[in-house]
Amino acid sequence: MDLISTYANGVSELTKFSTEEEQPPLVVDVIVNPHAGFFKSQGALTHRIRELEGRLEELRARSPRRKVEINTVHITEHPGHARVITEGILDREVRSPSGIERLLIGCGGDGTSNEICSALVGVDGRLLDRLKLLRLPLGTGNDVADAATFAEAYDLILGSQATETTGALQVTSGPSGGTGAAGRQVRYAFNIASIGLDAYIVELTNKLKRVIPGDAYRSVVDIASLFYEQKVKPQPMDIRISSDWGESQVNSFVPSMVVMGVSGGRTYGGHLRVLPGEENVCLVARMGFLDKIRNKKTFYEGRHRSLPWVSFHHGKRLEVEYVGRIPMQLDGELVWLTPQDFPLRMDLLPPRIKVLRPTVRRAGSV
Numbered sequence: 001m002d003l004i005s006t007y008a009n010g011v012s013e014l015t016k017f018s019t020e021e022e023q024p025p026l027v028v029d030v031i032v033n034p035h036a037g038f039f040k041s042q043g044a045l046t047h048r049i050r051e052l053e054g055r056l057e058e059l060r061a062r063s064p065r066r067k068v069e070i071n072t073v074h075i076t077e078h079p080g081h082a083r084v085i086t087e088g089i090l091d092r093e094v095r096s097p098s099g100i101e102r103l104l105i106g107c108g109g110d111g112t113s114n115e116i117c118s119a120l121v122g123v124d125g126r127l128l129d130r131l132k133l134l135r136l137p138l139g140t141g142n143d144v145a146d147a148a149t150f151a152e153a154y155d156l157i158l159g160s161q162a163t164e165t166t167g168a169l170q171v172t173s174g175p176s177g178g179t180g181a182a183g184r185q186v187r188y189a190f191n192i193a194s195i196g197l198d199a200y201i202v203e204l205t206n207k208l209k210r211v212i213p214g215d216a217y218r219s220v221v222d223i224a225s226l227f228y229e230q231k232v233k234p235q236p237m238d239i240r241i242s243s244d245w246g247e248s249q250v251n252s253f254v255p256s257m258v259v260m261g262v263s264g265g266r267t268y269g270g271h272l273r274v275l276p277g278e279e280n281v282c283l284v285a286r287m288g289f290l291d292k293i294r295n296k297k298t299f300y301e302g303r304h305r306s307l308p309w310v311s312f313h314h315g316k317r318l319e320v321e322y323v324g325r326i327p328m329q330l331d332g333e334l335v336w337l338t339p340q341d342f343p344l345r346m347d348l349l350p351p352r353i354k355v356l357r358p359t360v361r362r363a364g365s366v
Helices: 002-017 042-060 081-094 110-120 150-158 197-208 217-225 228-232 289-300
Strands: 026-032 068-075 101-107 131-135 163-173 185-189 192-196 237-243 246-253 255-261 266-268 272-275 281-285 310-313 317-321 326-330 333-337 344-356
Touching: 002 026, 002 042, 002 068, 002 101, 002 150, 026 081, 042 150, 081 101, 081 110, 101 110, 110 131, 110 185, 110 333, 131 150, 163 326, 185 326, 192 197, 192 266, 192 272, 197 217, 197 228, 197 255, 197 326, 197 333, 237 255, 246 281, 255 272, 255 317, 272 289
Parallel strands: 026 068, 026 101, 101 131, 131 344
Antiparallel strands: 163 185, 163 344, 192 255, 192 326, 237 246, 237 317, 255 281, 266 272, 281 310, 317 344, 326 333
């Protein structure tokens, strides 16, 4: 934990050296998931600490240009804790004087980012305007991170801290007016939500990477995923897609995957290009065993548009009716859906959360 705290405090100190003049005072909160993929390799962590310390030594030679009122490092202790921490920060922010900005830095993977953003998504607009978020690439996949590399992330902290707003998917499951186990549940995704085979792969990945060293678990996941249909036994699904251009209905659709992103140009699973174009919805019908083997690389490289099982759509809302049990993933976090979770609806919410962005945008950013 000492190395993790050292790294987090170094990132926090960087905020004192922003090169942009005449910025308001800043309050910084660094939220750290000590179980994130980056922290599992002591050698890699030690290397990054030396690299960061070298950069800080150069910066300390000149006076800090930005007034930082408070720097706080928060260490998460259990799943869901990053959301609880963020909610506490928001409670304090309500009582803070105006004229002070707050920067939240997420040090974790896509799951940690999801927890932080889930706390922010419903916040009053006036309060949200005072908050900025930076999600560092410290997980296994890092498809939600605001910087592709450590150097890029540090440049975002040290630069003008310009922002763009990012949206969200609100996923509502269960019948309206239901209570108890049949009540409605609301969850969020800030990159991609999907149902079917890819969610099953998420479950396999999360289980196997804990017990199989290095990247060897990937081969086991590839083999095990071929038996998805025997495990899940997918049933026909009815889907309604609503967009600015109207509605389309897909009935009796037996899915391999149903994918919806916050935008087009999105990746998941470690930069796999599932939404390679402008469309933010991808439907993949059931594929045979051999077809999965032949076309695996085609999907990984984002060349699946021409495959006969695949269709792409623009969607602001996706409504799903289903009668079975099937997995769903939200930014890499798994949920097993049961018949009581349907009808299920995915709604694209307007961009509201301010995130730091590089001058040159990466594919998939919003």
